[in-house]
Amino acid sequence: MPRFAANLTMMFTELPFLDRFGAAAAAGFDAVEYLFPYDFPAEILAERLQAHGLTQALFNLPPGDWAAGDRGLAALPDRAAEFRASIATALAYAEATGAGRVHVMSGLADRNDAGAVRAYREALARLSDAAGGQGREVMIEPINPRDMPGYFLDDFDFAADLIAALDLPNLKLQFDIYHRQILHGDVLTGLRQMMPLIGHVQVASVPERHEPGTGELDDIRVLRELDALGYGGFVGCEYRPATGTVAGLGWLRAFG
Template sequence: MPRFAANLTMLFTELPFMQRFEAAAKAGFKAVEYLFPYAFDKKELTAALRANGLQQVLHNLPAGNWEGGERGIACHPDRIGEFREGVGMAIDYASALGCPKLNCLLGKLPQGVSADEARKTAVENLRFAARELQGAGIMLLVEPVNYFDIPGFFLTRTDQALAILDEVGSTNLLLQYDIYHAQRMEGELAATLTKNMARIGHIQLADNPGRGEPGTGEINYPWLFKHIDAAGYTGWIGCEYKPRGETVEGLGWRTALPR
């Protein structure tokens, strides 16, 4: 049976962020993830986790000006110094929160930068981040994102991500496999998961179309969860979807799963 982590950036958004920890725990979640912790005090976040018996399983490296539309800077040749400073900040937060994995969003291809130059920059930055995180006992992840939701995103497919992992050549870098993004870009979910399970460090979910909760779209999630179990995945699956209504009302998909 999969273990599900509540993505607090997407779920319980009817509540202020710091109240979402308690809501997640009351809904039966044992773990949480979210995009970024950096706007909050580490002690406040740690206290919320402990008070609600929750484990922090993932957050992202700093990703540039998110509110301004940036979606990562790891492939930006002119932002290497900023990226490396962000790695240090991320390690500081993850260490305080007991978070074992950090995800790197490579970002959109910068205007005027060739794909080859962006790839070279991303590889160098990932090598640096993987080495720094390994020293702190934290696993680095990299995530393909579909270009329908984020036009211009540099990393969009599983095979592209795995080729970058090969080039980086670090045992401390794995794939973050988002089922929703993968369905939009390539399909073949079961085959891809089975083939690459040893290189997948984290899984996230949402249904398609609409990025809603499981059961609202075309993906046969009850079957896929069984397949993921059979393929040997024992990690958390982050629930990074947009509830159709209030979050608790849309959790029937989870309670209906066979135990």
């Protein structure tokens, strides 16, 4: 059975953020993820995790100025110093919360720009080295241009080729089923081919990004395939509940 992590950025939004930890545990989750932890002291988050018996599955490095439109820094040559500083911030939070992996957003850049590609490769090498020293993994995730126009990393094959070329033991693919379906389709084939590279999986239905099983893809079949493929990591529930979060958890019964 997959190990599901509630995404507290998108789920349980009926509650203040710090109250979502307890709500996730009460709903049966034993792990959580979210986009960014940096609005709260790391010690407070660690206390919430411990109080509710939750594992921190994943969070993102600081993305730059999100409100101003930044979507990561790794592929931006002129933001390299800021990216280096973000590594220390993220890994301090990972240490406090026990997160075994962090996701690094590439940023908005042209993937045909040699300078952006070089900056991205260098950023991944630097982050992977620093995270590896703590025994942590680094995730990269292709994101579709409908949700995030101009995002540098928008192709699964490019991501897989880059991971193979860099050959860093703790650099892994974050396989988001929602983004894969929109970008390429052929989700099961992608999972089977890329499983050796995958360190984290996320799920949401297509096209509305609601609960699994409510869209065009047979999400339940896909999630069951993870077991057949021997995937032992977390599946992040990065979806927007169509109504209330708890009311929309009926899909979990398929794995009860």
